[in-house]
Amino acid sequence: MTELRVLPVEGLPEIAEGDDLGALIAEHAQLEAGDVVVVSQKVVSKAEGRVVRLADVEASERARALAGDHDPRQLEVILSEATRIVRTRAPLVIAETRHGFVCASAGVDASNAPGPDTLVLLPADPDASAEAIRLTLRERTGKNVGVIVSDSFGRPWRNGIVDVAIGVAGLRPLEDWRGRRDRNGYELRATVVAVADEIAAAAELVRAKTAGVPVAIVRGLDVSGEGSGRELLMPPERDMFR
């Protein structure tokens, strides 16, 4: 029977700058070929040193205006990560990042940061982060796996956050069903499924359950191929919400 399993990778140490995440995962996980390894953005960013100390930040006029009664230095960091402000309601800022993601605080996050006065930024190139982990895993375990770097995003119109894929390596993030036909021969139009986002969401379920576990494995999809997280970004000319 076809089934999927979602397994937490337990026993990983607290991740710090310079850590080789791929090597640590290889050490703590029993991988199988075709697995997808889903890694929380937070530990990727920490390993890559994408951390800012608030003490090193000076807030601009604009950051002060947006901050409301919150720390304007935090807003300054958010603005420095953003290429476009989509919505603001102090102190909340929805912004487009330089990667093209539209998310709260341009992906800048204070939870799970290395210290109380630090902020964690998104990886500079999440696809490259995923690919580096994938190559290390292949080298250390001999297995070809897919890797997703995931982050929690809010959504317009719906409550709560869900994990999505911001970096992808070793799998196709979109499954294109166009041209396939349903049981009645009706063409399944407009059904390109964002499988990488669904994999990230499935992994988050097990990570949430085992609080503090930053890596999970989704087994049974037997992934292969190439792809990138950029494919999940709606091109501006097709974006009805730009």
Added chain:
Amino acid sequence: MTELRVLPVEGLPEIAEGDDLGALIAEHAQLEAGDVVVVSQKVVSKAEGRVVRLADVEASERARALAGDHDPRQLEVILSEATRIVRTRAPLVIAETRHGFVCASAGVDASNAPGPDTLVLLPADPDASAEAIRLTLRERTGKNVGVIVSDSFGRPWRNGIVDVAIGVAGLRPLEDWRGRRDRNGYELRATVVAVADEIAAAAELVRAKTAGVPVAIVRGLDVSGEGSGRELLMPPERDMFR
């Protein structure tokens, strides 16, 4: 070890109006207490007779204007399901349904319909649909399970569709982490996780793999409690994208 399993429910017949979905699922699935049974909206709607024949539809002026070179009767049905048009780009309509969902075509779908000239509408009350299935499953199997009615929604800014929960029974759709603290004692603010949407997404992965399977089980979350799909709707006063 904590792990999740996602299992397709195989062997279900083609669903038609009047079918007892709960009874059919009970017959084809080996349920365990705490499972989540995820049922595709399409089969729920078909069982409930939420189907419109295009031959019975007369297109209004407004439907003709929005249809472009597509069938204006399809637009007429979409308009009749919508309480608010959010965006249009002929023939694409993003609309709010009377339930409060914002989605393409107000949830009206032609794929997997009972025939080539029919359209499937969303269930009139997806929470009630989920609850009815939950009660039948408890009665037939003696197991307390959660039930999610799921549908595939697009998202602003991102390519591809993902499944989300439109009806919920027997579980809490939102996991509220506010007030919990991370390893550094930093409060995990703004982290209400839409677990029901993540469960729907995980189920879709296995349904997509086994094409045509409308029901899947997510096992290992050990759900209980009460909840509704309405909790997943952002209240207008908090909605920055209204």
